[in-house]
Amino acid sequence: MNHESLICEEKAYFIVGNTFYRSQSKITRDLGVLAAKAYKNEQGKLKVLDVMTGCGVRSLRYYLESDADYILANDSNPENKAVIEHNLSQILQEKKGKVTYQNANNIFFECYSNKDYYDFVDVDAFGSPNPYLSTALWATKIGGLIYLTCTDGRTATGHLPENCLQVYGSYGRSHPAAQEQVLRLIIGSTLQQAATIGLGIEPIFSYFSGQTYRVMLRLLPKINLSLDNYGFLGYCHHCGEYVTISYKQLGKMRCYHQQENKKYNYTISGAMWLGDLHNKAYLKTMKSLVIDLKWTEVSDLLSTMINESEFPPYFYTLGEIGRRGKLDIPKRSQLIKALHNQGFSATNTHINSQAIKTNATLKQCIEIAKGL
Template sequence: MSAEETHAPIQEGKAQFAIAQAFYRPASKIGRDLAILAAAIYRQTNGQLRIIDAMTGCGVRALRYHLESGADWVWANEGNPDLRPLVQQNLAQAMAPNTYRISHQEANQLFFSCAQHKDYYDLIDIDSFGSPTPFITTALWAIKLGGLLYLTSTDGRTTSGHAPEKSVQIYGACARSHPAVHEQGLRLLIGSAAQQAAARGFAIEPVFSIFNGYIHRAMVRVVKQPWQNENYGFLAYCYGCGQFRTANWRQLGQLSCAACGSAPVVSGPMWLGPLHAAHYITQMADLAHQWQWPKPIQTLLQTLLDEAPMPPYYYPLPELGRRGHMDIPPRDRLIEALRHSGHRTTRTHLDAQAVKTEASLAACIDIAKSLI
């Protein structure tokens, strides 16, 4: 943005704010939109909403949580104290003094301070650069049981298998390259949260997860329930025939591709359960319709709802074309044909030119060829 644009007021949702020298990514609005809906549902269900915006930047999230989700109290924390005048200006013009607090602490120190004072929050938003894993454990000390934890990862190189040593260092998991790495990024992120929560005797349930082309974001609910082994494991991919499969740790020494017998590459451990909670997404969609939000957000929510019960991977159409040595059929036509053949199939928000399906890759290719 130009210097004039950074000082001009910007409108997003019901919030009007300036950005000056603060970081602001307009393309991330979709992640903020979904968070506003989820937070509003929480407020309606629980009767209150207290939020920590741990890395507030210019304060747009704090403003929107208050103005649109009905947050009673927002703690806007920004590590750079030079941004205090900007954050104060943005929040003061739309929020009463008794509805927010501004601080400039390191996020981990903030979370520990809340825990020491038994000051627990309904939603903690961690919009970090790189991976949020250094903040997850401490955030769990500051969140209420049943509360929402919103995580951000911008480290796509690590989660896409280009730096497997780094993925072990950061996520405690080996990330390998394959055609569904955008989803892998979400599952490594959620899996890290699930493991760290389990270490404290908690569990997590994803509310929604999105990849916007650059950034992985996942909102999870922290609950008290037994560890679910079936939701945490490994994803195997066969470079020989292109087939995916899941595995638990007991199966690691016995893995081979059922389709061609080759030894697959294995990523994980990671989250293998649903990426989205269908009942929560349905409520968010109803609220978006009630608020008369634009059609694209309502279409996205329907896509997330369709994705929720599907396997933890997808097949890009170019991959089908390459392996089948054929022209690629239109996505929606292929989805219709797969469904007609008895295979549960849907589009995916992770890749506009891909399908999520319970069918094998070989079945997808055969059906695609029948359409040509």
């Protein structure tokens, strides 16, 4: 192990050995570091639980870059002990943390039993995070942050709707904005779990890239689940339009097509989170921290996320606009500008580089695209 070459990620130097490390996921660790640092600056303290630490790089970066006061790093595989404790030796030597080797849920319950609550809980699960949602809440301080990972997009994008029902308690159907749906199902599931114990959650940010979904949530002291922020998304396969549907509207809404004088059923997904994907103010704070770091890619991502924060819970792909409008696929920047000129709000989305978020209907997007 001593002969293994060190890997450098920002301020962290570490080895991997037989543990898991994915260099392509660095940006998700960058976002976590920034959110944790913003919390430390705001609250004056930062106690971190990294419950699935892997090689320990996240714990090390929270300590070195987010100025964490204390780190509890846990991994379920004791065979990783040599690598983890080598990488976290500075934290251990300075008595600013400890390493454990238990099942994640055991750690959460132990924290709750000992009233040992954490400001920042990182749950970097493989597959769905849902087996840990309710238990992770028990280890989190009120007002603290929970950082969830999902690598199983197939279940919640409509490919396995029955599995989705088993995992999320919601039915996910296939449609062009299904990647955003995964993020909203994770948030909605956590929201519902928090409500069962009299608490609430709000998204700080929601991120998708490749096969990885990450959601940063803040735990709130009161239930905030409502018919306005927790409901259903309807998609009309006939015309491509979306609509949000509340519990009270179930069975009462159909998509009317004037030319045919006919109504079509919506394909309905949910229940899910229908509110904002991100907390714009918190993202602006995170972006202010990037200036000195010169993280250009992260800064650009945060700008996109800030701009897309307050749009409807779906997006339109340029390919869908071109296909349904029987026209060449429009350039995204030109279409957004044309929508602005017509009085609509519109922006890029980080979820899909060939899509837009807007308050215009798909039909209106097509008509405007035809004039380009």
